[in-house]
Every structure is written in structure tokens, then in C-alpha cells.
Amino acid sequence: MxxxxxxxxxxxxxxxxxxxxxxxxxxxxxxxxxxxxxxxxxxxxxxxxxxxxxxxxxxxxxxxxxxxxxxxxxxxxxxxxxxxxxxxxxxxxxxxxxxxxxxxxxxxxxxxxxxxxxxxxxxxxxxxxxxxxxxxxxxxxxxxxxxxxxxxxxxxxxxxxxxxxxxxxxxxxxxxxxxxxxxxxxxxxxxxxxxxxxxxxLQGKKSGSVMSDQASQELIAFDIVDNMKEDIYYIIGPGSTTRPIMKLLDLPYTLLGVDLIHNKKLIKNDLSEKELLEEIGRKSCKMIITPIGGQGYLFGRGNQQISPDVIRKVGKENIIVVATKQKIQSLYGRPFLVDTGDVELDKQLNGYIRVTIGYKEQMMYKIES
The missing domain is CATH 3.40.50.10330 (Probable inorganic polyphosphate/atp-NAD kinase; domain 1)
Structure with missing residues (x-):
């Protein structure tokens, strides 16, 4: 034995x-x-x-x-x-x-x-x-x-x-x-x-954003804000790449939490899973997230408030991924990862997703559970 x-x-x-x-x-x-x-x-x-x-x-x-x-x-x-x-x-x-x-x-x-x-x-x-x-x-x-x-x-x-x-x-x-x-x-x-x-x-160790990312993050923010639709609720995930979106809208934000906006106005900062589910209900909703640098996680690391129930309510088709070119390069070709705790949902998230990497710049990138 x-x-x-x-x-x-x-x-x-x-x-x-x-x-x-x-x-x-x-x-x-x-x-x-x-x-x-x-x-x-x-x-x-x-x-x-x-x-x-x-x-x-x-x-x-x-x-x-x-x-x-x-x-x-x-x-x-x-x-x-x-x-x-x-x-x-x-x-x-x-x-x-x-x-x-x-x-x-x-x-x-x-x-x-x-x-x-x-x-x-x-x-x-x-x-x-x-x-x-x-x-x-x-x-x-x-x-x-x-x-x-x-x-x-x-x-x-x-x-x-x-x-x-x-x-x-x-x-x-x-x-x-x-x-x-x-x-x-x-x-x-x-x-x-x-x-x-x-x-x-293995997941590897996390790597942070570098100062040269700042301009890229701001260009991504302009693209996202220009394409925001009326009467849609936007869940803003944590991270330094999503922060410039809130700054551009002149809204208070939580760098390491999850915020919710509607018609470019703040609904609530730093929501828990329960609060998110209560706020979005049956409303039309999109989610803006960024992968963790060096690791590539979209879900399951640092953003557990965005639970399987929240993800299902939003739908994969309404997930907007933002990442600088430097962050993509830090993955060295490895796919984005998901570890929601729900195996079936992880399988459903597998495949390719569109990633905004600059102003009017997008690419397709693979997700694996």
C-alpha cells in the first residue's frame, strides 16, 4: 500500500x-x-x-x-x-x-x-x-x-x-x-x-502588471466605454486592467472587489455573490473580467464573488475579457484557465473567447478548465 x-x-x-x-x-x-x-x-x-x-x-x-x-x-x-x-x-x-x-x-x-x-x-x-x-x-x-x-x-x-x-x-x-x-x-x-x-x-505563480501596461489599459478602457449599451448592467471584475474603465467613467471603484454599473452610473461597489445575484436578478447583464497575469485564471482566483450561479445568469456570450498584450504574452501561449468549483460549468466555458487588447483591437484566445 x-x-x-x-x-x-x-x-x-x-x-x-x-x-x-x-x-x-x-x-x-x-x-x-x-x-x-x-x-x-x-x-x-x-x-x-x-x-x-x-x-x-x-x-x-x-x-x-x-x-x-x-x-x-x-x-x-x-x-x-x-x-x-x-x-x-x-x-x-x-x-x-x-x-x-x-x-x-x-x-x-x-x-x-x-x-x-x-x-x-x-x-x-x-x-x-x-x-x-x-x-x-x-x-x-x-x-x-x-x-x-x-x-x-x-x-x-x-x-x-x-x-x-x-x-x-x-x-x-x-x-x-x-x-x-x-x-x-x-x-x-x-x-x-x-x-x-x-x-x-500546475498554475504557476502570479505575476503583476508593469508600468508599461498603463497606456494599453487606458486604450482598452476607451474601447469598452465607447461600446457600453444602455439599460445593460455591467459587472466589473477586480484587477488593474479593469480599474481604468471605472476611472474613465469617473466612478469610485474597488481594485480587488466586484462593482456593478448601469447606464454608466454606479449601482454598488464591492459586492458579494449574494448581493450580485440580488442586484442582477433577471436583468440584462454583461461581465467585464481580466485574467490573472502569469497564471491566466478568468474565474476561481481572487473573484469568487463571481460564482457559478452568477456566471450562468450572465451567460458565456455576455462575458467580456480584457487584457493587455503584455499580459497575454506573459502566458507564453498557455490557455486561460477556469476553476469555478462547478465541473460542468467549467466544461461549458471551454473553447475560445474574444479578448479586447486595445482600442478596436481584439483577438481570440483559448479557455481550458
Whole structure:
């Protein structure tokens, strides 16, 4: 039997859909706003990819929603080596659980969470174990994560079948969430973790916009504003490429949140998923989003307020993607990615989409889930 370590941070990502841009320090507020756990379901999506070798794996894990429940739900032989004494899991729980995995000498440590979880894992094990991250956080800058839960499962399967020859050390990074909520991005490198390296399964680290993008962003904004239609509601996604649109309209904006406008006037800033659904109802609506530089995510990283329900209401045909040529070039030909948490919706979003890259300049670009 191969020993697969599993740690789930069950509260990771809960602040996303309710517009809190993270879960650190605001868990109770997220719950009060109706936030639901995302990490357990995403872990199940990963484990389902291991069904074909289920009889060859023992999952070494933690009690309850920290791994035990998910593993048993998928029918795996499960052994619990850590039980949290807390009602809600903490950073210390993740650290202690990872230490147990090191003692157990698991062949691979699979973990679900966000950047904070990756830091706790790194602090516990350093470079002594090989890991695969299941993306479940709101903002994921670290390169240890697979591009989706399904890809995490596929990569784990290949590794356990000795089909991934290369191991690589990759960055563990995080941002200051409190500064992030105020609209400021402060990143820090914490260290490196070892991962099975197959580029097609991994998301890479995030790269930011450069100053030379500014003119391109302004040209994109002029194109978008010139083509806005009356009586259509526009959802403006987060990012530095969408910000010039709001500036051109002389409207207040939230750089890292989701805003809503109608007839070039502000309806509301920084909406949660619930607020978006209430505001757009059955109204005609379009959505303006930009991919994350270096990673290419359209949905599932940093904009969880734009949930599967919101996307379905808007419709793929009403999604407007904006990106500077520099941002497109930073992908080196890799497709845009979507990881909404809804597998069927991700499949529906696959294909090609029109991207505005300048004033009256557009191109077609591929989307893959």
C-alpha cells in the first residue's frame, strides 16, 4: 500500500464568495454573511481522480473535515493520525498535522487550502516531503497548487504510479490579507516546497502588471466605454486592467472587489455573490473580467464573488475579457484557465473567447478548465 498524506483546511476560501477577499481573521464575519465551506468538496473532486488505484492507497489523514470525512466519502482505506482539539481548525492544527505526516514518511502530501495553508505546511516540513496543493483559497499566489482540483488528482495519480520523473522546488508566497482588503497588494516569499513537476497540471505563480501596461489599459478602457449599451448592467471584475474603465467613467471603484454599473452610473461597489445575484436578478447583464497575469485564471482566483450561479445568469456570450498584450504574452501561449468549483460549468466555458487588447483591437484566445 502506498501512503498518501491528506490535510484539508476546511475553512479555506470561505471569505471569497461573500466578498471578504480571504478568510484570515474574518471567519465569523464570513459565516454571518452566509459563507459555506469550499475545501471539503474540492478535496472530494481531487480524490475521485484516484479511483483506479484506490485499492493500492492508504490515506493517512486528520479527523473530521480535515481529511477523514472526504477520504471515507470516496471509499478509501483511511487512517487518522491527527485530531484537532479546536472547533475551527487553526494554523497550529495544519502545522501539527504536517509534522505527523513527516513522521509517517508519507510518499506524497496532498493538501487543500490557500497560501496561508501552504506556509503552515512549509514551516512544518520544509523540503522533506513532496507535496501537491489542491486550490481552495481565495487568492493563490504560491506555485505549489495544481491548476484545479481535478488536475491535482491527475498529477497525484501520475506521481503515485511513478510517472512523474521530475521534482522541482517552487515558491511559497502570500499577501497581507488586511492590506489586500484595503486595496493594497503586498507579497512576500516564505520559502520553497517540493512538487512533482508537470507544467500542464500546475498554475504557476502570479505575476503583476508593469508600468508599461498603463497606456494599453487606458486604450482598452476607451474601447469598452465607447461600446457600453444602455439599460445593460455591467459587472466589473477586480484587477488593474479593469480599474481604468471605472476611472474613465469617473466612478469610485474597488481594485480587488466586484462593482456593478448601469447606464454608466454606479449601482454598488464591492459586492458579494449574494448581493450580485440580488442586484442582477433577471436583468440584462454583461461581465467585464481580466485574467490573472502569469497564471491566466478568468474565474476561481481572487473573484469568487463571481460564482457559478452568477456566471450562468450572465451567460458565456455576455462575458467580456480584457487584457493587455503584455499580459497575454506573459502566458507564453498557455490557455486561460477556469476553476469555478462547478465541473460542468467549467466544461461549458471551454473553447475560445474574444479578448479586447486595445482600442478596436481584439483577438481570440483559448479557455481550458
Amino acid at each position: 502506498k501512503k498518501l498524506g491528506l490535510i484539508v483546511n476546511p475553512i479555506a476560501g470561505m471569505g471569497g464568495r461573500v466578498g471578504l477577499k480571504g478568510t484570515d481573521y474574518v471567519l465569523e464575519k464570513a459565516r454571518a454573511l452566509g459563507a459555506l465551506p469550499q475545501a471539503p468538496n474540492r478535496t472530494v473532486m481531487t480524490l475521485k481522480e484516484l479511483n483506479k488505484i484506490k485499492d493500492q492507497i492508504e490515506i493517512v489523514t486528520c479527523s473530521g473535515d480535515m481529511g477523514e470525512n472526504e477520504a471515507k466519502k470516496c471509499g478509501f482505506k483511511t487512517r487518522v493520525v491527527f485530531a484537532s482539539p479546536n472547533r475551527d481548525t487553526t494554523k497550529q492544527d495544519t502545522f501539527d498535522a504536517a509534522k505527523k505526516m513527516l513522521e509517517e514518511n508519507v510518499e506524497l502530501l496532498l493538501f487543500a487550502g490557500g497560501d496561508g495553508t501552504a506556509i503552515d505546511i512549509y514551516n512544518a516540513i520544509g523540503e522533506h516531503l513532496t507535496v501537491v496543493g489542491i486550490p481552495a483559497g481565495v487568492k493563490i499566489h504560491s506555485a505549489v497548487y495544481a491548476s484545479s482540483p481535478k488536475k491535482a488528482g491527475e498529477l497525484t495519480l501520475l506521481y503515485l504510479q511513478d510517472s512523474v520523473p521530475k521534482i522541482k522546488e517552487v515558491e511559497v508566497m502570500d499577501i497581507d490579507e488586511e492590506a489586500f482588503r484595503r486595496g493594497s497588494v503586498k507579497t512576500r516569499l516564505y520559502g520553497y516546497l517540493k512538487i512533482p513537476y508537470e507544467k500542464r497540471f
